Amino acid sequence: MLEVANLEVVYNDVILVLSGISLKVEDGEIVALLGGNGAGKTTTVRAITGLLDVHEGDITKGKIEFKGESIEKMRPSAIVKSGITQVMEGRRIFAEMSVDDNLRTGAYTNKDKASVLAAFDRVMELFPVLKDRRKSTAGYLSGGEQQMLAMGRALMASPQLLILDEPSLGLAPMLVQQIRDIIVGINEQGISVLLIEQNAHMALSIANRGYIMETGKMVMDGAAQKLLGDEDVQEFYLGLHGEEGERKSFRDVKHYKRRKRWLS
Amino acid sequence: MVRSMIILAQVGGSTLETLLTKLLDGMALGAIYTLMALGFVIIYKSTQVLTFAHGSVAAVGAYLVAYFVTIINWPGRYLTSLPVTLSFVISAIVGVAAAAVVGIVIERMFIRPMVGQPLFSIVMITLGIDIILRTLLGDFVGQGSQLDIGAPWGIFSVTKINGVIIPHSYVATIVAAAAAVIVLALFFRSRTGTAMRASAFDQEAAMAQGISAGRIFALAWAIGAALAAVGGIFGSVPPRGFGVNQTTPFFALRAFPAIIIGGLDSIIGAVVGGFTIGIAEVMAGHYLSQFTDTLGIGFNNIVPYLVMMGFLLVKPYGLFGTKEIRRV
Ligand SMILES: Nc1ncnc2c1ncn2[C@@H]1O[C@H](COP(=O)(O)OP(=O)(O)O)[C@@H](O)[C@H]1O
Ligand SMILES: [Mg+2]
Numbered sequence: 001m002l003e004v005a006n007l008e009v010v011y012n013d014v015i016l017v018l019s020g021i022s023l024k025v026e027d028g029e030i031v032a033l034l035g036g037n038g039a040g041k042t043t044t045v046r047a048i049t050g051l052l053d054v055h056e057g058d059i060t061k062g063k064i065e066f067k068g069e070s071i072e073k074m075r076p077s078a079i080v081k082s083g084i085t086q087v088m089e090g091r092r093i094f095a096e097m098s099v100d101d102n103l104r105t106g107a108y109t110n111k112d113k114a115s116v117l118a119a120f121d122r123v124m125e126l127f128p129v130l131k132d133r134r135k136s137t138a139g140y141l142s143g144g145e146q147q148m149l150a151m152g153r154a155l156m157a158s159p160q161l162l163i164l165d166e167p168s169l170g171l172a173p174m175l176v177q178q179i180r181d182i183i184v185g186i187n188e189q190g191i192s193v194l195l196i197e198q199n200a201h202m203a204l205s206i207a208n209r210g211y212i213m214e215t216g217k218m219v220m221d222g223a224a225q226k227l228l229g230d231e232d233v234q235e236f237y238l239g240l241h242g243e244e245g246e247r248k249s250f251r252d253v254k255h256y257k258r259r260k261r262w263l264s
Numbered sequence: 265m266v267r268s269m270i271i272l273a274q275v276g277g278s279t280l281e282t283l284l285t286k287l288l289d290g291m292a293l294g295a296i297y298t299l300m301a302l303g304f305v306i307i308y309k310s311t312q313v314l315t316f317a318h319g320s321v322a323a324v325g326a327y328l329v330a331y332f333v334t335i336i337n338w339p340g341r342y343l344t345s346l347p348v349t350l351s352f353v354i355s356a357i358v359g360v361a362a363a364a365v366v367g368i369v370i371e372r373m374f375i376r377p378m379v380g381q382p383l384f385s386i387v388m389i390t391l392g393i394d395i396i397l398r399t400l401l402g403d404f405v406g407q408g409s410q411l412d413i414g415a416p417w418g419i420f421s422v423t424k425i426n427g428v429i430i431p432h433s434y435v436a437t438i439v440a441a442a443a444a445v446i447v448l449a450l451f452f453r454s455r456t457g458t459a460m461r462a463s464a465f466d467q468e469a470a471m472a473q474g475i476s477a478g479r480i481f482a483l484a485w486a487i488g489a490a491l492a493a494v495g496g497i498f499g500s501v502p503p504r505g506f507g508v509n510q511t512t513p514f515f516a517l518r519a520f521p522a523i524i525i526g527g528l529d530s531i532i533g534a535v536v537g538g539f540t541i542g543i544a545e546v547m548a549g550h551y552l553s554q555f556t557d558t559l560g561i562g563f564n565n566i567v568p569y570l571v572m573m574g575f576l577l578v579k580p581y582g583l584f585g586t587k588e589i590r591r592v
Binding site for chain 1: 380455458459461462465466467468469470471472473474475476
C-alpha cells in the first residue's frame, strides 16, 4: 500500500536528515516506526504527507508510492484526498476552535455530506468522550482528549492509511493504554496504520512489523514479535537491561552484528 | 469635504441633539474604518502580512464604481426605469467584485512568490503596490481633481427626529458595514470559512487536513480587498466625501489606529476599534473645535492616533489581540 524506497531528505539545501531509508506498509497492517529523538521519524512523515516544503525540506532521492502511484511530488491536499491522513506530533489541534469545527476541518477534502456524516458517527463511536464536548473550545480539553480529537480529525477524511506521530507523547500510562486500544480499533475497521513512537513497547505490542531508525538510517526491521524479543532492542528501546551510565549507541551494536554476519 | 462642513455647521453647541447627531456621524465614519480594519485583519490573520496597499485597493474599487456611475452610467443607461440608488448598488457590487479580483491578482503576482521570504520584504512589496496603484489612480482621475461618484442617498437628504439629524447616506454606510459583518460571521461558519480560521491558527496543521494554503491566501486577499472597496466607496459618497480623488486611499491609513486598538488579529477588535476611532474623531472635531487656537486646525485627525497610543500603553496587543502571534 505504502512504499518508501531509498528516501533521502535535505533541509535548507544542506542538512541531510534522511539518508536513504526504505519502509513498507501493507494493506491492513499496523507498522511501527521507532527511534529516538532526532532520528528523522517526523521528517519521514513530512515527506510522505507532502509537508516538507513548509520546513524548507526537499526530497533529493528515492521515491514514495501509495497504492502503486508515485506521491512524492503531490500537494498535501492531493495526498489527503488519495487516502493518507496523519495525526501530527504534538497533536496540533486548532485550540481556538470548537471540537466540532476541528472535526469539520478534518473532513475538508470530502464534499459528500453523507460520507462525512458517516465518518462523524464512526469518530463519535471511537471517542465517546468527544460527544459531550462537541461545542467546547478544543484548547480546554485535557491532553488525552486533545489526542483523541486529533485522531478523530484525521479519521474524518476516511483515510485508508493513518499515520500517527508519537500519539503517546506526554500522556499518562493509563491513557497510553487507551490510545493503544483505539489504534487497534481503528485498524480493525480496515485502516492501515503507520505508528511512529519512542515508546517501543506500546508500539510493538500492537504492530505487525516494526522499523528502527537512528540518525536518518534504518538500522533494523522485522516482525514486531521478533523485535520485541531481540536483545539489542530490549536493551536500547525497551529499557530491560540498559543501565543509564553505559548506553552505547545502537549503531555500534548493529555494526558489530553486521561484522558477525559477514564472518558467518 | 467642504460641503460636509455645511452639515456640520447646521448643528452647533452641546445639546443632547447635537451629541446624538455627532454620534451618528461618528458611527458612520467608524463604519468605514471598520470595513477597512476588517480587511486588514483578515489578510493579516491569514497571511501574516500587514498590507500597505489597502488604501489604494479601496480607492481602485471606489474608482471603478465612480466610473460606472459617472462616466458610462452603467447599468442605468440600459435600464432607464431603474432607481438611481439601485443602479448605484449594482455598480457598487460589480466594483467590489472587481476589487476582489485585484486582490487575488496582487496575491498571485506579488505575494505568493514571496512566501518564505522575510516578512519585512513582503510588507515593502505591498508598499510598492500601493505606490503603483496610487499613481495609476492619479493618472485616471487627474492630479488634484476628482471623479464624481454620484449621490445615491442624496447629498443633503436627512431625516430629523427630535432635532437629531440623520443623513441617509450615513445610515446606508452603517447598514453596509453591519451587513458586511453579518456576512463575514456567516462565512466563518461555513466549510471554507472554518478552513480559513484553521489555516490562520496553524497553517501546517491545516495543510495536513488537505486545506490548500495558497487558496486561503488568495481568498483572504479577495475578501480583504472587497471590504476595502466597500469602505472606499462609502468614503467617497457624499457628504462624507465628494467622489474619488487622491485622498481616498487615506481612509485606510486613518483606520490604522483601529486595528492597533482592536488587536491586529482580531475580527471583533476591528469592529470595536473602527467605531471607537470614528466616534472619537468626530467628537473631537466638534467639541474641541473651540480650542482650535491652541490645538490647531485638524486636531481631530490626530485624535485617533492619540487614542491608539493611550491604548498601546495599557494593552500592547490591543483589546482582543493575542499575545503570541504565530508564525509559519
Ligand atoms: N526544519 C528543519 N530544518 C533543519 N533541520 C531540521 C528541521 N526539522 C528537523 N530537523 C532536524 O532533522 C533531524 C530529524 O528530526 P525529526 O525528523 O524531527 O526527528 P524525530 O521525529 O525522529 O525526532 C533532527 O536532527 C532535527 O534537528
Ligand atoms: Mg518527531
